[in-house]
Amino acid sequence: MGKRMEGKVVLVSGAGSIGSGWGNGKASAVLFAREGGKVFAVDRNLNSARVTQTIIENEGGRCLAYEADVTDPESVDAMVNQCCQEFGQVDVLYNNVGAALAGGIMELDEAAWDDQMNVNLKHVFLVTRKVIAQMLRFKGGSIINIGSTSGLTFTGQQQIAYQTAKAAISRFSQSVALEFASRGIRCNTVIPGQMDTPMVHAYLAGQQTGGDVEALISKRNARIPMGFMGTAWDVANAVVFLASDEARYVTGAEIVVDGGMTLKCTSE
Ligand SMILES: NC(=O)c1ccc[n+]([C@@H]2O[C@H](COP(=O)([O-])OP(=O)(O)OC[C@H]3O[C@@H](n4cnc5c(N)ncnc54)[C@H](O)[C@@H]3O)[C@@H](O)[C@H]2O)c1
Numbered sequence: 001m002g003k004r005m006e007g008k009v010v011l012v013s014g015a016g017s018i019g020s021g022w023g024n025g026k027a028s029a030v031l032f033a034r035e036g037g038k039v040f041a042v043d044r045n046l047n048s049a050r051v052t053q054t055i056i057e058n059e060g061g062r063c064l065a066y067e068a069d070v071t072d073p074e075s076v077d078a079m080v081n082q083c084c085q086e087f088g089q090v091d092v093l094y095n096n097v098g099a100a101l102a103g104g105i106m107e108l109d110e111a112a113w114d115d116q117m118n119v120n121l122k123h124v125f126l127v128t129r130k131v132i133a134q135m136l137r138f139k140g141g142s143i144i145n146i147g148s149t150s151g152l153t154f155t156g157q158q159q160i161a162y163q164t165a166k167a168a169i170s171r172f173s174q175s176v177a178l179e180f181a182s183r184g185i186r187c188n189t190v191i192p193g194q195m196d197t198p199m200v201h202a203y204l205a206g207q208q209t210g211g212d213v214e215a216l217i218s219k220r221n222a223r224i225p226m227g228f229m230g231t232a233w234d235v236a237n238a239v240v241f242l243a244s245d246e247a248r249y250v251t252g253a254e255i256v257v258d259g260g261m262t263l264k265c266t267s268e
Contacts, residue, residue: 004244005037008169011080013070013127014097015041016048019198024146025096026052028239033061035240037092040083044069064091070123072099080130081255092141092243093131095124096134099199100162102207108161116161121168132185141182142243145173146235147191149258155194156223157208170254177252186251188242193258194220196229226259 010032015025022061029075033039033056041056041063043049049065056063064086068079083090098120101112108116124145136143149155151166169189176187200220209215220229238255241247256262 002035002099004240004246005032005035005092008032008037008084008091008243009013009040010037010092010094011040011042011083011090011127011131012094012096013042013068013123015052015065016043016045017198018048018202021198022232023197023199024192024195024232024239024267025094025147026055026237028094028096028236029063030059030061031233031236031240032092032243033063033092035244038060039063040087041065042068042070042079045139049190060223070095070127071118073126074124076085076126076130080127080134081209084134089138090131090134091138092140093127093135093141094239094243095127095143095145095257097123098146098148098162098166100148100159100199100204100207101217102157102159103161103254104158105160113161117165120162120165122171124169124172128172128187132176132180135185136183141186142247143173143176143185144239144242145169145187145189147189147254149191149193149256152191152256152262154220165189173254174252181251186242186247188247188250189253189254190238190242191254191256191258191263192230192235192236194224194229195219195232195235195257197232200229223264224259224261225263228259230259231258 014025046067148166173189233248
């Protein structure tokens with residue numbers, strides 16, 4: 001166990017995982033706890049958050065699983081209030097929820113577009129404003145939002161709503177960083193590339209290679225100069241660094257965790 005999060009309360013959204021293995025929120029929640037943080041592990045799938053809680057408790061850490069839909073304002077209010085009631089405050093917020101949908105502008109209907117905006121962007125606004133209101137009472141905090149290389153460049157699959165929402169995450173983080181820099185609140189973005197998380201198996205293969213997971217993994221590996229997909233732990237290491245006092249002078253920044261993928265002109 002490290003000490004970088006000693007005494008800090010960390011709210012992680014999407015702290016479960018869509019399938020077995022390590023999703024980005026799940027790995028980060030576990031790493032936050034290993035560093036001494038008290039983790040409020042939020043997921044709309046309570047059982048999934050409970051798996052994370054059990055892992056943390058079995059390692060001797062502190063975690064509470066909580067069910068909330070972060071796209072719903074009432075659910076967000078109740079979630080933050082409950083975290084403060086259980087742990088006193090929120091020092092670190094990790095807005096990790098997100099989901100990609102394949103499709104270009106002529107393939108997506110309005111409902112699909114709205115769903116993508118809600119699950120990838122609107123919740124970041126809802127949760128951040130609620131948490132900032134109480135961070136100001138404690139004179140500071142750190143917020144980390146999750147973007148995607150799909151928000152930076154074309155990464156091999158048309159996902160117009162996801163690409164748009166993830167691009168906006170970076171700008172949102174910078175705006176928050178600037179507005180609250182003088183009041184002790186930092187806000188940064190972690191931008192993962194092609195990570196080998198349960199999402200790849202649960203639905204990306206269905207959307208992109210007709211359900212052939214091995215074909216999708218080969219395709220994803222081939223896009224990356226380093227030659228292999230990253231893991232949720234690569235993302236978690238960047239997230240925990242940004243949350244920690246090691247990053248006390250870092251705000252409005254982006255850490256791209258992609259094995260060099262976005263350095264190439266083409267992703268194919
Ligand atoms: N896996 C990748 O290659 C990759 C790449 C770039 C960015 N990302 C981003 O990383 C984040 C996490 O991805 P992951 O691969 O770990 O996914 P995941 O699907 O395994 O985990 C997401 C979790 O969020 C929960 N969730 C979804 N909607 C929710 C809601 N409205 N309220 C509360 N919880 C909700 C799900 O139940 C799930 O447990 C996403 O924002 C994704 O866009 C992933």
